[in-house]
Amino acid sequence: MKSLVKFSMLLLVTLTPLSAHAFKLDTDKLKGIVDKTKALKDPTEADEIELGKGISANILGAAPLVNDAELQNYVNRVGRWIAIHSERPALPWHFGVTDDNDVYAFSTPGGYILLSRGFLLHMRDEAELAGVLAHEIMHVVEKHIIKTMKKGAFTGLFGDALSSYAEHKGKESYSKLVNGGTELYTRGLDKEDEFAADRAGVVLAARAGYDPYGLPSVLQTLASINPKDDAVALMFKTHPDSGVRLEKVTSLMDGRLDKLADQPRVPTRFAQIMKAHVARYQPHK
Amino acid sequence: MKKVFSFTIGLIAAAFVCAVLAKEVGTTRVQTDLMSAPYSDATAAGRLPANTRVDVLERRGGWVQVSTTAANGWVRLHQVRLGEGPEQRGASGVGTLWNVGQTGRSGTQGIVATTGIRGMTATQLKQAPPNPKEVEKLEQYRANDAQARDLAKTGGLKDKDVAWLPKPAE
Numbered sequence: 001m002k003s004l005v006k007f008s009m010l011l012l013v014t015l016t017p018l019s020a021h022a023f024k025l026d027t028d029k030l031k032g033i034v035d036k037t038k039a040l041k042d043p044t045e046a047d048e049i050e051l052g053k054g055i056s057a058n059i060l061g062a063a064p065l066v067n068d069a070e071l072q073n074y075v076n077r078v079g080r081w082i083a084i085h086s087e088r089p090a091l092p093w094h095f096g097v098t099d100d101n102d103v104y105a106f107s108t109p110g111g112y113i114l115l116s117r118g119f120l121l122h123m124r125d126e127a128e129l130a131g132v133l134a135h136e137i138m139h140v141v142e143k144h145i146i147k148t149m150k151k152g153a154f155t156g157l158f159g160d161a162l163s164s165y166a167e168h169k170g171k172e173s174y175s176k177l178v179n180g181g182t183e184l185y186t187r188g189l190d191k192e193d194e195f196a197a198d199r200a201g202v203v204l205a206a207r208a209g210y211d212p213y214g215l216p217s218v219l220q221t222l223a224s225i226n227p228k229d230d231a232v233a234l235m236f237k238t239h240p241d242s243g244v245r246l247e248k249v250t251s252l253m254d255g256r257l258d259k260l261a262d263q264p265r266v267p268t269r270f271a272q273i274m275k276a277h278v279a280r281y282q283p284h285k
Numbered sequence: 286m287k288k289v290f291s292f293t294i295g296l297i298a299a300a301f302v303c304a305v306l307a308k309e310v311g312t313t314r315v316q317t318d319l320m321s322a323p324y325s326d327a328t329a330a331g332r333l334p335a336n337t338r339v340d341v342l343e344r345r346g347g348w349v350q351v352s353t354t355a356a357n358g359w360v361r362l363h364q365v366r367l368g369e370g371p372e373q374r375g376a377s378g379v380g381t382l383w384n385v386g387q388t389g390r391s392g393t394q395g396i397v398a399t400t401g402i403r404g405m406t407a408t409q410l411k412q413a414p415p416n417p418k419e420v421e422k423l424e425q426y427r428a429n430d431a432q433a434r435d436l437a438k439t440g441g442l443k444d445k446d447v448a449w450l451p452k453p454a455e
Contacts, residue, residue: 053420060419062409072426080433085444096423102405112423116405121383124344126440179411186407199450209442213346216362221382224311224367234405246363250347252450254325260447261323261346266440274383 043146049092049110051146054178056096056112059185063100064284066117071097071277078126079113079133085207088141095133099284103225104235106185107136109145118231120274122221126266130208131215135201142200144193149181188238195240198249202257211263212253219246309341309382311351311365319358323348330358338369 043051065072072095079095091111098116105115113136123129139145188194198215206212222242225232239245313333321330323345333339339351348359437443 054415056423057415057417057420058413059410060423061413061416063405064416064419065422069426073428073432074436076426076428077432077436080428080430081437081442084430084433092427094423094427096419096426098405100405104405112420124382178415183411186410196452199452203447203449206447207445209437209440209445211346212447213344213362216347217344220362220365221367223363234407234410237407243363248453250362252453253347256450257447258346260445263445264441265344266442269440278383 042143043109045091045110048143048146049112051178051181052108052110052112054174055108055181055185056094056114058178058182059106059108059114060096060098063098063116066097066099066277067282067284068097068277068280071120071273074273075115075120075129075133078129079137082130082134082204082208083111083137085204086137086141091140093137102231102234103222104232105132105136107139107145108181109140109143111137111140113137113140121278122225123218123270124265124267125214126270127205127210127214127264128218129214129270130205130210131201131212132218134204134208135197135215138197138200138204139189139193142193142196144189144197145181145184148184148189148193185238186234191240195245195248198245199252202249202253206257206260206263209263211265212257212260213250214265216246216250216253219243219249309367310369311339311341311349311367312369313337313339313360314364314366317360317364319351319356319360320348321358323350323359327359331356333360339365341365341367 075097076093076095080093083089083091083093088111093111094113096112096114097120098114100116101118101121102116103119103122105113105119107113113133115132115136119132120129123132198219202212202215205214219242222232222235223246227236236242313335315335317333317335317337319330319333320327322328333351333353333356337353339353341349341351342357343350345359347362349362349365350357350359351365352358
């Protein structure tokens, strides 16, 4: 479909000399969009990191981090271990647990990944945590957020700022870009990008030595939560149906990854960490 | 004697950890074949009608072991919904798996409620003022490669060569 649109654009532009007067206005407009899209360079890695930091500051403005260094360090070590098996091991990967009983996880460009305490409380073992983090890591590795920002309405609004991010730092266009990026987290990514992150996330978790069925287990949990529960409102609004995701990813894993189901799930360590966290938990005032 | 003692301690510790993770029940989504083992070519071990309440005993890969008073066997993850009763509409869904109500204590307040102190809504996400101080905190928690490798080692995790899954045909 996408290539069809591209092809039609190309066709229109090619036809211009023959029927210039008839299409004058439209083709000018079209050419502008095509040029703009072409001119958009991918942001540099440093730009990505700055953008991720800015979006994270916005998310953490809505829900701060859980004040529990042991829990935060643990999640960072699990996340880092998985990330070094990815195609972008050198990014400054950061993982944070927000003090929020809702259920969600966000990845922002440059490797800043946030997940809620409520999500952790719905997990059974480390392999489930690993599956969720691997899914988020794949969004960063594949630059799904940047891709979405470059697409559609974002192209006109933010395109220029996105391709020369450093020059805009500290200016109004910077916060416009960061806020535009944050807004994306209320609408979600392309469904196909979510399925792709599931597909690649289970493999990434398996490469790091975990039972790859951690993510499917989490999807089973999510598929069992009443969609009208406020705790999942944002995640369900921004993601394809969990049951559909579960069936899609497990049917691909059949005959390919099911032999790796005896890799560790690490339930005991996860239980100890969660038990200790719950016992000393102090909510933000 | 020593052995018996440490075994007892281990048993108590195991019981304590288990006690924190809530026991799970589920409901079959559809009519479901029970298998005698977690493999698609295992022998059949019975059949459960849709909306049968089951106890969830064990998980292995893409399978869960379930039991009813009459039957016991393995079913696929997507065949069972966690929680009891018909598909919930409007009422509260699955609670947290960790028994926060029993173990979550905070200062002199005692037990902390399970339900949210706040919820992340789209509006909050758009309107909340940025909190760069929390980003600084986040950066302090960052782990290095050595710490990550140490975690993997103590967890018995080993690198594995695994091919990417193919993109399914449209």
